[in-house]
Amino acid sequence: MSLLEVNDLAVHFGGVKAVDGMSFSVEPGEVFAIIGPNGAGKSTIFNLISRIYEPTRGTIRFDGKDLTAQKSHDIARLGIARTFQNIELFDHSTVLANLLMGQHTHRSTNFVQDILFLGKVRRAEREHRHRVEEVIEFLELEAYRNKMIAGLPYGVRKVVEIGRALALGPKLILLDEPASGLSVEETQDVAFWIEDMRRDMGLTVLMVEHDMSLVNQVSDRVLAVANGRPLAMGTPQEVQADPHVQAAYLGTPEEDAA
Amino acid sequence: MRYVFKTTYDRDIDLHQHGWSRAKVAVLAGLMIVLPFLVGEYYLAEATNTLIWALAGMGLMIAVGHTGQVSLGHAAFLAIGAYANSALMNVGVPFLISFPLAGLITGLFGAVIAIPAVRMSGIYLAIATLAVFVIVEEMVILLEPITGGVGGIMAPSIQFFGISFDRYGALENFYWLCLAIVILVTWGYANLMRSPTGRSFLAVRDSEVSARALGINVTRTKSLAFGLSTGVTGLAGALMGHYIGFYNYELFSIFISINLLLVVTIGGLGFIQGAFLGAILITAVPQVIAILRDGLNANFGINLGSIPGLDTMIFAAILILFIIFEPAGLYGRWLKIRTWFDIFPLARRDMFRRQKSYLKTERMK
Numbered sequence: 001m002s003l004l005e006v007n008d009l010a011v012h013f014g015g016v017k018a019v020d021g022m023s024f025s026v027e028p029g030e031v032f033a034i035i036g037p038n039g040a041g042k043s044t045i046f047n048l049i050s051r052i053y054e055p056t057r058g059t060i061r062f063d064g065k066d067l068t069a070q071k072s073h074d075i076a077r078l079g080i081a082r083t084f085q086n087i088e089l090f091d092h093s094t095v096l097a098n099l100l101m102g103q104h105t106h107r108s109t110n111f112v113q114d115i116l117f118l119g120k121v122r123r124a125e126r127e128h129r130h131r132v133e134e135v136i137e138f139l140e141l142e143a144y145r146n147k148m149i150a151g152l153p154y155g156v157r158k159v160v161e162i163g164r165a166l167a168l169g170p171k172l173i174l175l176d177e178p179a180s181g182l183s184v185e186e187t188q189d190v191a192f193w194i195e196d197m198r199r200d201m202g203l204t205v206l207m208v209e210h211d212m213s214l215v216n217q218v219s220d221r222v223l224a225v226a227n228g229r230p231l232a233m234g235t236p237q238e239v240q241a242d243p244h245v246q247a248a249y250l251g252t253p254e255e256d257a258a
Numbered sequence: 259m260r261y262v263f264k265t266t267y268d269r270d271i272d273l274h275q276h277g278w279s280r281a282k283v284a285v286l287a288g289l290m291i292v293l294p295f296l297v298g299e300y301y302l303a304e305a306t307n308t309l310i311w312a313l314a315g316m317g318l319m320i321a322v323g324h325t326g327q328v329s330l331g332h333a334a335f336l337a338i339g340a341y342a343n344s345a346l347m348n349v350g351v352p353f354l355i356s357f358p359l360a361g362l363i364t365g366l367f368g369a370v371i372a373i374p375a376v377r378m379s380g381i382y383l384a385i386a387t388l389a390v391f392v393i394v395e396e397m398v399i400l401l402e403p404i405t406g407g408v409g410g411i412m413a414p415s416i417q418f419f420g421i422s423f424d425r426y427g428a429l430e431n432f433y434w435l436c437l438a439i440v441i442l443v444t445w446g447y448a449n450l451m452r453s454p455t456g457r458s459f460l461a462v463r464d465s466e467v468s469a470r471a472l473g474i475n476v477t478r479t480k481s482l483a484f485g486l487s488t489g490v491t492g493l494a495g496a497l498m499g500h501y502i503g504f505y506n507y508e509l510f511s512i513f514i515s516i517n518l519l520l521v522v523t524i525g526g527l528g529f530i531q532g533a534f535l536g537a538i539l540i541t542a543v544p545q546v547i548a549i550l551r552d553g554l555n556a557n558f559g560i561n562l563g564s565i566p567g568l569d570t571m572i573f574a575a576i577l578i579l580f581i582i583f584e585p586a587g588l589y590g591r592w593l594k595i596r597t598w599f600d601i602f603p604l605a606r607r608d609m610f611r612r613q614k615s616y617l618k619t620e621r622m623k
Contacts, residue, residue, distance in 0.1 A: 050471055076473030084471075090464035092528060093457075096270070100454075101461045105473040107454040111482060114453035115446040121453055122271060128454075129267040168472060 001064070003028045003172060003204050004049075009058035010228075011048060018044045020228040022058070026172070031198055031205040033219035035212075035239070037248055041228040042208040043085055046174050050082055051075055062172070077105050081165035082174035085208075087157050091150045095160050098149060099135055102167030103128040135163045139193065155186045162193065166201075173197065175207035179214045187214055194218045212240070224248070273448055290437055294430040302433055306425075308541045309436045310497045315521040315533030316447055317491030322519070323527040324451070325483035326463035327376065330515050331387030334394035335488040337510035339364045339495025340413075345404045347414040354418050357439075357496055364492025369485030376480035391515060398507040410506025413499045425500050436497055443490055447530055450486075459483050520573060524580050526587025535588040543576070544569055 002025035009022040019041040026032045034042050047053045051072035060067040109121050179187040197203040222239040224231040226248040232239050274280040321327045342363045346356035375386045398405045416423035423431045450456045458479050461469040525536025554560040584591050598605045
């Protein structure tokens with residue numbers, strides 16, 4: 001059974017059909033990339049899965065559950081973590097605190113216990129820290145542990161956001177343009193991490209990405225979208241060879257003539 | 259330069275990262291405890307007032323500094339705390355029960371108001387809390403049997419275990435009572451901020467959309483923060499009633515709300531210490547102005563008493579200067595000075611430039 005099934009999904013903002021008739025499914029343990037020109041509706045698909053937008057029609061099923069019946073803050077509990085295209089970190093906190101916030105769904109204490117800081121809270125804090133340290137080690141963030149986000153370079157912030165999503169301990173991770181704004185070396189790191197997430201952590205990865213070298217390197221299947229509709233699906237090579245995809249990116253000869 | 263070698267996660271979980279900081283807090287607490295033996299009645303009363311303002315400031319700090327919810331209505335919650343405590347004591351409930359109950363009542367009231375109010379943010383929330391303030395002020399005037407209406411009421415005398423804690427009869431005892439309450443609340447607040455609840459407050463403050471994506475129920479978190487904030491403010495209100503002795507609705511004017519906002523902004527938004535520094539400033543400045551005014555009048559014959567609104571003008575000037583030059587407040591400035599010494603001589607002029615951003619509560623939304 002597919003982990004994530006999107007069926008005939010659509011969202012209209014007034015007259016704008018941001019996503020229209022989108023269907024695809026992501027298998028467990030797969031790296032699935034969504035590509036497409038700007039404004040194609042890629043991030044909108046993510047925002048529909050995160051329940052930030054209400055779909056006009058269609059269904060999203062994750063692990064057999066209907067996501068459209070869930071509240072946006074319940075999505076994380078089901079095992080879906082995400083990053084944002086424009087980094088959305090907690091700027092006035094340290095890297096460590098940001099990652100600990102990713103542990104929120106694992107909290108076992110209520111606010112009264114927290115205020116009294118009972119022994120249970122301390123034990124839970126050690127647990128949270130232990131899991132977060134695994135993420136820090138994985139992403140090699142040791143040097144930045146106690147640094148404020150506001151003072152960090154862009155590339156590091158990008159990695160911290162991936163770390164925060166991993167700290168949640170998800171089944172499915174949504175990466176919104178993980179390589180945008182990164183250098184060639186940093187992009188290479190991201191490629192290795194995505195490989196490791198799949199192989200060592202057993203994660204399923206759904207990503208939106210423009211960098212075709214990264215897409216080619218890590219993804220099993222690619223979905224090309226344009227104008228909110230699916231264009232082509234298949235291996236990275238198949239999709240890039242598809243004439244519809246080439247037309248969407250480069251324009252068609254007829255259009256040139258006109 | 260100081261290095262802290264951490265060998266267990268507990269070092270990061272503990273309130274103090276090293277013994278030196280623990281010792282400083284212990285010395286400060288010790289000094290505060292022996293203060294009645296060191297200063298006279300007048301200054302002890304001022305110190306008590308500062309403690310009460312610090313308590314109220316901590317209340318507002320939970321909402322404004324740590325959850326990003328601006329409130330112009332916190333004077334109303336001071337009033338609810340004060341009147342609830344007096345009303346309970348007048349029907350025979352002992353202070354030790356009526357005082358926490360007053361906090362609980364105010365906190366529940368705040369949390370209920372928050373459920374619709376927290377859907378707003380920034381200036382809209384400020385206006386909504388202002389409306390709450392106006393409603394509560396009218397209620398105080400109308401509920402004459404409890405509040406004494408326009409005439410006001412006398413705060414009942416505090417007495418338990420056969421000891422008097424009356425503000426006028428036994429100021430030292432009242433001071434120690436306030437100090438004990440402030441220490442307890444500070445401890446609980448510091449605990450909160452090192453636990454998942456505190457982290458969820460900060461998450462909601464800095465990015466609601468990613469807080470949601472991490473599974474944080476934003477509405478519930480904001481209501482909880484607002485409830486805790488108003489609860490602590492209610493406790494401060496109860497003490498303020500006893501401190502003033504005889505009061506009516508005018509004690510809890512809109513200017514108290516604004517002064518409380520000054521406390522947290524000038525003190526340093528997002529720092530518990532900021533509430534204390536702000537409270538010291540806000541209670542000391544009028545005294546300093548009064549002393550200066552008397553001195554100038556007596557020695558040089560310059561009569562500043564004839565200038566109306568001098569206090570307000572000076573407060574306004576201080577606030578403007580802080581917002582322009584040090585949005586992180588007094589405590590933020592202190593942190594920078596401390597860092598400068600800690601890493602001497604490696605400090606650079608632009609080290610904090612990137613961090614010089616405003617909390618979302620003010621400018622960046």
